Amino acid sequence: MEQKKFKLIKHESNNYGYIVDENDVYIQVHAYVIQYIESLQKELDETKLELLKEKENHEIDLQNWSNDLKELEPTYNENEKLKNEIEGLDIEVEFLKDENKELKEAISKMETTTSKWISVKDRLPTSDTTQYLVYNETTKEYGESFFSLILRCFQFDVTHWMPLPPPPTTEEI
Numbered sequence: 001m002e003q004k005k006f007k008l009i010k011h012e013s014n015n016y017g018y019i020v021d022e023n024d025v026y027i028q029v030h031a032y033v034i035q036y037i038e039s040l041q042k043e044l045d046e047t048k049l050e051l052l053k054e055k056e057n058h059e060i061d062l063q064n065w066s067n068d069l070k071e072l073e074p075t076y077n078e079n080e081k082l083k084n085e086i087e088g089l090d091i092e093v094e095f096l097k098d099e100n101k102e103l104k105e106a107i108s109k110m111e112t113t114t115s116k117w118i119s120v121k122d123r124l125p126t127s128d129t130t131q132y133l134v135y136n137e138t139t140k141e142y143g144e145s146f147f148s149l150i151l152r153c154f155q156f157d158v159t160h161w162m163p164l165p166p167p168p169t170t171e172e173i
Contacts, residue, residue, distance in 0.1 A: 024150065027097055033089070117160040124152060125161065134158040 018027060104126050117135065125132060125147040134145045137159040144164070145154040154161065 027093060027100070030096065033092060033096075036089075117162050119160055120154075120158055125163075131164055132161045133164055135160040 017033075020027075126149075128147050128149040131144050131146055132154070133142065134154055134156060135142050136157055138157075143156060145156050145158065145161075147154050147161075
């Protein structure tokens, strides 16, 4: 199994956080998944630290060090157990991806049916594929703008926003 690099982003205000992979793809996961990953990382870091201290405390030649590491390698059964746990987490991540997609679609649909101004202090859009009507309270200017989910900002300095209404239907024209 290919080892993937990722970073964790915790959100203390709710029960979810994000795993961000090397391609900056955000995957929303439940807080217990992040806690589990963090505990595994902590165990791994502690084990690495113990091994480094042991190496520093003992003048072990390269061959002895290699033999010691081989003795510390997990057994086949431990590897299988870890592999099964990882596969279980992969299934959970896929489930959460689908759930996250459904939630984003529902929020996006809700946003397009809402016709009230929304302060950027209250909430930000959840889609970067939609244009929004925007307003700057200081300059009293209106305009249209896209929203960047990665940068978490609009193209312009904005204080309020709302989704554009859907285009007119053929009956309305």
